[in-house]
Amino acid sequence: MTPSDDDIELSASDFREAIDRAGLAPWRAKNIMFPRGACGHTSELLAYYLRQRFGIAPVLVCQDAGGLGGWHGGHAWLEWNGLTIDVTGDQFGWTPVIVTRAPEFHGQGVDQNRGPALADMRWWALECGSLWASIAPFLPIQHSQAQ
Numbered sequence: 463m464t465p466s467d468d469d470i471e472l473s474a475s476d477f478r479e480a481i482d483r484a485g486l487a488p489w490r491a492k493n494i495m496f497p498r499g500a501c502g503h504t505s506e507l508l509a510y511y512l513r514q515r516f517g518i519a520p521v522l523v524c525q526d527a528g529g530l531g532g533w534h535g536g537h538a539w540l541e542w543n544g545l546t547i548d549v550t551g552d553q554f555g556w557t558p559v560i561v562t563r564a565p566e567f568h569g570q571g572v573d574q575n576r577g578p579a580l581a582d583m584r585w586w587a588l589e590c591g592s593l594w595a596s597i598a599p600f601l602p603i604q605h606s607q608a609q
Contacts, residue, residue, distance in 0.1 A: 465516045470545060471561040473515055477508055478549040478559050480600035488596035492589070497553040501538040504550050507590050507597065509540055509579030518542055522579040525571030539568055540579060 465473075481496070481504070489496040494503065502524065509520045520540035539548035539560075546565040552558040556567070580586060 464543075465518065467545060467561065467563070469516070470512070470542070470547060471559075473512060474508065474547055474549055474561050475559050476602050477511055477597075480597045481549070483600040484596040488593050491592065497550040497558070499553075501548070501550040501553070503590055503593060505538045505540050505548075506579055506586055507594055508547065508549055510586070510590070510594065511601075512540075512542070512547075513580065520547065520579050522575070522577060522581075523568075523573070524575040525569070525573055536574060537568075537571070 486496055489500060492503070494500045497504070505522055509522065512518050512520055520542040522538060523541055524536060524538045526536050537554075539546060539550075541547065544563050546560060546562050546568045548556075548560040548568065549558065551560045554567075560568070
């Protein structure tokens with residue numbers, strides 16, 4: 463069954479809450495100062511969760527923008543079925559969790575990469591595996607089996 467926009471938004475919010483509850487130590491171990499500079503890893507982690515939860519395959523988008531909406535440098539997020547899904551918006555002063563069909567800033571930059579998330583599971587295991595292990599225990603019971 464295809465998830466609704468509300469299903470995706472609830473899952474993205476639950477995922478961000480799990481990240482927050484897991485704390486900053488797992489990110490610091492990777493020399494990442496969450497949420498700054500964490501958007502790529504976080505998007506890959508969220509893509510994994512959404513694939514396990516709903517069987518969907520979001521697209522990973524990486525763009526550069528020069529100061530657009532407080533956004534300097536690169537940013538990464540997911541897109542699926544017309545939705546923009548971002549759980550690190552707060553690094554730019556935006557709402558932390560953004561799930562929308564009408565993004566204000568996303569998609570306004572210059573594409574650096576646009577393709578399937580989870581394209582390199584070897585990289586994912588090395589870079590995201592320990593982060594996943596820290597986040598998964600804080601996911602709601604009905605979602606925590608996404609492993």
